[in-house]
Amino acid sequence: SAVISQKPSRDICQRGTSLTIQCQVDSQVTMMFWYRQQPGQSLTLIATANQGSEATYESGFVIDKFPISRPNLTFSTLTVSNMSPEDSSIYLCSVAPGWYNEQFFGPGTRLTVL
Amino acid sequence: TQLLEQSPQFLSIQEGENLTVYCNSSSVFSSLQWYRQEPGEGPVLLVTVVTGGEVKKLKRLTFQFGDARKDSSLHITAAQTGDTGLYLCAGAPAGGTSYGKLTFGQGTILTVHP
Numbered sequence: 001s002a003v004i005s006q007k008p009s010r011d012i013c014q015r016g017t018s019l020t021i022q023c024q025v026d027s028q029v030t031m032m033f034w035y036r037q038q039p040g041q042s043l044t045l046i047a048t049a050n051q052g053s054e055a056t057y058e059s060g061f062v063i064d065k066f067p068i069s070r071p072n073l074t075f076s077t078l079t080v081s082n083m084s085p086e087d088s089s090i091y092l093c094s095v096a097p098g099w100y101n102e103q104f105f106g107p108g109t110r111l112t113v114l
Numbered sequence: 115t116q117l118l119e120q121s122p123q124f125l126s127i128q129e130g131e132n133l134t135v136y137c138n139s140s141s142v143f144s145s146l147q148w149y150r151q152e153p154g155e156g157p158v159l160l161v162t163v164v165t166g167g168e169v170k171k172l173k174r175l176t177f178q179f180g181d182a183r184k185d186s187s188l189h190i191t192a193a194q195t196g197d198t199g200l201y202l203c204a205g206a207p208a209g210g211t212s213y214g215k216l217t218f219g220q221g222t223i224l225t226v227h228p
Contacts, residue, residue, distance in 0.1 A: 039153075
């Protein structure tokens with residue numbers, strides 16, 4: 001397994017601003033994922049962030065809106081740019097350190113955009 | 115796109131009752147995971163099943179992977195209020211090229227009343 005922390009845990013932001021979410025893992029992992037989740041609903045994958053390569057974005061998500069950095073094997077950031085109220089959501093990072101594609105999740109960042 | 119149909123979406127039961135949550139797909143998965151998520155936290159991995167027909171038990175929870183590896187179920191015996199949460203199934207597509215990515219079901223919100 002892996003222990004993952006996220007910062008901030010929650011934030012309230014103004015429309016048009018940007019927020020950078022940090023994800024720290026206690027061990028080195030190649031594969032890291034960023035998800036979005038509405039409370040009580042399932043997860044939507046935003047992008048896969050592997051160290052040493054550009055992030056791969058899912059349909060409906062673009063790099064200009066959600067730039068991702070992956071400077072090393074234990075850390076990643078997701079920026080939500082030019083925010084609107086529709087970006088209000090929970091943002092989660094996860095890692096897949098082992099076999100069988102098991103993923104381990106951070107506690108999430110609850111974002112509210114006014 | 116491989117889909118996982120999870121049902122029911124909502125379950126509201128009394129303490130002591132039994133329940134079953136289902137995940138079904140027309141696609142084959144190389145492995146399938148079940149997660150449980152509480153408010154304000156990230157999903158926590160409960161179990162991974164990888165072999166068709168496999169049954170795993172975790173205290174009062176029983177997980178089964180279908181013989182064809184296209185479906186799975188989670189059965190809880192004598193539910194307790196501490197079982198309340200969002201349950202998610204997630205599968206790794208068999209033979210896929212998107213290593214590490216999971217397909218998530220829609221989730222089941224379970225509420226156990228005292």
